[in-house]
Amino acid sequence: MQGNTACAEGALAAGCRFFGGYPITPSTEVAEHMALRLPKMGGVFIQMEDEIASIAAVIGASWTGAKAMTATSGPGFSLMMENIGYAVMTETPCVIVNVQRGGPSTGQPTLSAQGDMLQCRFGSHGDYSVIALSPASVQEMFDLTVEAFNLAERFRIPVFLMADEIIGHMRERLIIPDHVPTNQRKPYEPGSLPFRAGEDLVPGFPAFGKGYGVHVTGLTHDERGYPCATSPKLHEDLVKRLVGKVEGARGSITSCDILNPDAEMVFVSYGAPSRTVQQVLHDHPDENIGHLRLKMVWPFAEMFLSRFTNAEAFIVPEQNLGQISREIERHTDKDVVTVPKLGGDLHSPGELYAVVEDLK
Amino acid sequence: MSEEDWLRQDRLPHIFCAGCGNGTVINCTLSAVEQMGWKRQETVFVSGIGCSSRAPGYISTDSLHTTHGRALAFATGIKLANPQLNIVVFTGDGDLAAIGGNHFIHACRRNIDLTVVCLNNMIYGMTGGQGSPTTPMGGLSTTTPYGSGEPAFDLCGLATAAGANYVARWTSYHVRELTRAILTGLENPGFSFVESLVQCPTNYGRRNRFKQVADQIEYFKSHTILVEKAARMREKGEMIPPDMILAGEFVRRNRPALGVRP
Structure with missing residues (x-):
């Protein structure tokens, strides 16, 4: 099965029943598969007039209690930024798939890139925190889409599946499990304030149509949901809670694969370049070459770096000019060797092994 | 229940x-x-950004105060995900006709089953009086200090051409006619668009020769002409003065609609 189709199947298995989208290469197969499948499952597919409207419709649908998603690529992702901030501020669960292509601007529509990794973290205005997952196989296009929905429901935030053209268009064997673990947003308890959170910092969800009479606004709001945009304290408390509910859970949600933890030279990768690293380790089995593969890129799990106790250098191949390398540099005093790649091709195994040879 | 209960x-x-x-x-x-007999739990008010878009915040139903211009796209998602809900969208001329213009024409084309009440004050009120797409030619604002040099948008003409099932225009002077038009819009399946011109004494009126609040309301009264009368005048070859406001029902039809309750 193709990666993009696996993503759509993962969404359906996770309980997604609303898709609002706009055609864009190389993500379109996600929308096409949802258009085919959703109506037969009692769900709703709508092709909106642009990506701004797509994410808006997704957020609207989510407020009726539906699990909702959209899928896009760079240019559409840029258009979605304002409403992504709205989803953060209003604590609306939703999943946004970005099958990344070469940018800036229209760039390389049919070729792979990882150039939106910082945009997904910082692209909307104001301070906030989100979760971004990065699949490296067709199986993970399915599995991590399910995970994205579960995390979106748990934290009431937009969760990004930051795929790339290579993984999106790759065809591999997919195993769909008989049972897919899913969860639902915590319900609102009538009588409490709609935006008052408990210890987990996530308020119960007061879905529309239940008689709660909830007011939802992108303005800074109090626990009743009422606008109160001039109180410095209220704004600070709200933004810190929105950030804190994600950052505070980093230890329990971040996930990765670790190979050869005693190695001195450690590849750190996510998405398609992980496949080249795996090939290098297959061709040159060596306990002195480690691999940290991030499945969740944001929030960044710097604690995994310190699992490589003998590490002298982290080698970071990315399909960009070093976006996550920069994050790793922030968290380690070891050498960080960024191996950027632009233009759409993957690094070749030879290219990456040459970096290892240089370090030896 | 009365209006106050809402x-x-x-x-x-x-x-x-x-x-x-x-x-x-x-x-x-x-x-x-209220006259529709709708229940609060099955009614949702949606809005974008601007003075008019603050309205849902004062109404006791579920309400979604969204981003600038995008109310109709959010409302489309709500309605399709739960067609049982009755949706009313409050918007303004800047929100709907400028930044939200594309969503407006596509909501009309889809003929999605909701009602839009557009409070057209011909100005950006919230941001302090800048020109909008409905500021009349020659109208004064902070960004048209020498008079607007652009023709104003005919929002009802746009909604009619784009496919809305019901389109009407009144003003804040015509409270009975306006209420009846909104009621007809709520009853009518598909996309209903009701525009109401509203006075903005703070940012429009005082810059445009309406010294008192009542002056602009008086203007709405004296410069309104019914669409039927305008049509008769056109048939007779009579000129309709360009500053006249066409009011009444522009279209009421039954095109296939999206999101109608099963």
């Missing part, structure tokens, strides 16, 4: 300026909703 009393007083026409139109809308 208000969040704990949010009053509201932020609208003294003499603003928005309260009148909100009252007309709630009166129409």
Whole structure:
């Protein structure tokens, strides 16, 4: 099965029943598969007039209690930024798939890139925190889409599946499990304030149509949901809670694969370049070459770096000019060797092994 | 129940300026909703950004105050995900016709089953009086200090051409006609668009020769001409003065609609 189709199947298995989208290469197969499948499952597919409207419709649908998603690529992702901030501020669960292509601007529509990794973290205005997952196989296009929905429901935030053209268009064997673990947003308890959170910092969800009479606004709001945009304290408390509910859970949600933890030279990768690293380790089995593969890129799990106790250098191949390398540099005093790649091709195994040879 | 029962009393007083026409139109809308017999739990008010878009914050149903221009796209998602809900969208001329223009024409084309009440004050009120797509030619604003040099948008003409099932225009002077038009819009399946001109004494009126609030309301009264009368005048070859406001029902039809309750 193709990666993009696996993503759509993962969404359906996770309980997604609303898709609002706009055609864009190389993500379109996600929308096409949802258009085919959703109506037969009692769900709703709508092709909106642009990506701004797509994410808006997704957020609207989510407020009726539906699990909702959209899928896009760079240019559409840029258009979605304002409403992504709205989803953060209003604590609306939703999943946004970005099958990344070469940018800036229209760039390389049919070729792979990882150039939106910082945009997904910082692209909307104001301070906030989100979760971004990065699949490296067709199986993970399915599995991590399910995970994205579960995390979106748990934290009431937009969760990004930051795929790339290579993984999106790759065809591999997919195993769909008989049972897919899913969860639902915590319900609102009538009588409490709609935006008052408990210890987990996530308020119960007061879905529309239940008689709660909830007011939802992108303005800074109090626990009743009422606008109160001039109180410095209220704004600070709200933004810190929105950030804190994600950052505070980093230890329990971040996930990765670790190979050869005693190695001195450690590849750190996510998405398609992980496949080249795996090939290098297959061709040159060596306990002195480690691999940290991030499945969740944001929030960044710097604690995994310190699992490589003998590490002298982290080698970071990315399909960009070093976006996550920069994050790793922030968290380690070891050498960080960024191996950027632009233009759409993957690094070749030879290219990456040459970096290892240089370090030896 | 009365209109007052639909208000969040704990949010009053509201932020609208003294003499603003928005309260009148909100009252007309709630009166129409009340006459429909809708229940609060099955009604959702949606809005974008601007003075008019603050209205849902004062109404005691579920309400979604969204981003600038995008209310109709959010409302489309709500309606399709749960067609049982009745949706009313409050918007303004800047929100709907400028930044939200594309969503407006596509919502009309889809003929999605909801009602839009557009409070057209011909100005950006919230940001302090800048020109909007409906500022009349020659109208003064902070960004058209020498008079607007652009023709104004005919929002009803746009909605009609784009496919809305029901399209009407009134003003804050015509409270009975406006209420009836909104009621017809709520009853009519598909996309209903009701535009109401509203006075904005703070940012439009005082810059455009309406010294008193009542002056602009008086202007709405004296410069309104019914669409039927305008049509008769055109047939006779009579000129319709360009500053006249065409009011009444522009279209009522039954095109296939999206999101109608099963």
